[in-house]
Amino acid sequence: MSRTAESTGDFDAVSRVLDAFRAGEPVLVHDFDDREGETDLVYPAGAVGSADVARMRNDAGGLVCVALPNDVSESLGLPFMDDVLDHPAASSHDLAYDSRSSFSFTVNHRDSFTGITDRDRAMTISRLAPVAEAARAGEYDADDFGGEFRAPGHVHLLRGAPNLLSDRQGHTELGLALADEAGISPAVVVCEMLDDETGAALPKDAARDYADRHGFAFVDGDGLIDELV
Template sequence: MSRSAETDLDPTERVVEAFRAGEPVLVHDFDDREGETDLVYPAGAVTPAEVARMRNDAGGLVCVALPDDVAETLGLPFMDDVLDHPAAAAHDLAYDSRSSFSFTVNHRDSFTGITDRDRAMTISRLAPVAELARAGDYDADDFGGEFRAPGHVHLLRGAPNLLDDRQGHTELGLALADHATLPPAVVVCEMLDDETGAALSKADAREYAGRHDLAFVDGDRLLSDLS
């Protein structure tokens, strides 16, 4: 959906419609949280070219968020629940009470797992897998037959009640997928500033969105409209 065709829609409607069409959208979380803008995709729409966009234009970590019920069915824990190491003993995050990280995976048909083609294969396959798992037609053994860990795609596990429990990009992206009636698997990648190495400012993220004809929305707007 071109930006010229979106002028009659509010920011959330623009984002939902673009997301439903398989386009990446830009979501800024909250100024008093991470203060970051992520490129967010439906996992099933990710191609090698989109992995390249995340590498070159965003620069953050490429992750796939799955909802709590899907992660539970697939046997994907929060990593901080299973790591037995002093580094996992305390969570002193400045922006939240816990991390969403689960395993890292590669699709078994990939080679090294890190190339644009390999990561796109892993990411895009997670969309139908999440849908099958939610329907009860795919379990941890099936997952282990198709994916191997560790790998090069980071999996995130959403909070059980999504935005009622936590308001990170993980939950914002999954809520967006729900409202767009898409499979419950969402890619998030932080946008970084090439010059400073810090998070890309909201103003620069908006400018990027305008330059590339992409939808942009603030997390507080999504939280208000989707929760």
């Protein structure tokens, strides 16, 4: 395939993903074969309902996380967990795929019950979208966050790198870059797609087939980098 044809394909895939995000639909994003080599099911956080959490549980199977940008995380007082954990397990970050983890802490919305049900997690996730917008506008801070959410909980928060894809190219940053480009709330849900038969990450071709069967947009990280950076 020529580079021109390749570029056209990347542009079309990214355009379709952006249109889907603006419509509140999930998309599939594969990062890079030489990184995690995983495909995540990615949602705009504000569009997530109980059925979406069920899909992530049943069809994806990975960890359900909400990614927030660095500036929003700063406003809300959300740290990187490896900066605050005082335990021998947190003393060395020997990740095979990156220099650090994006994990912050876990939360439940205070109106939830146990926090783990599809309904409870959807409540927590969807509420994080307007919170992120308000925090970015300087209208919501750590005290407000503590009044609405409790920790620990059942929704994992991820903190994006300060310059997103220029600093780090994980699913956290890929999803947040999509949200920025789509002009939607700066909060996205990511969940890894796993393979029931092998116990490994779902192969890219299988993830693409899943996207085709369900009418979801699929994009490679390389294509996103080419079009968004």
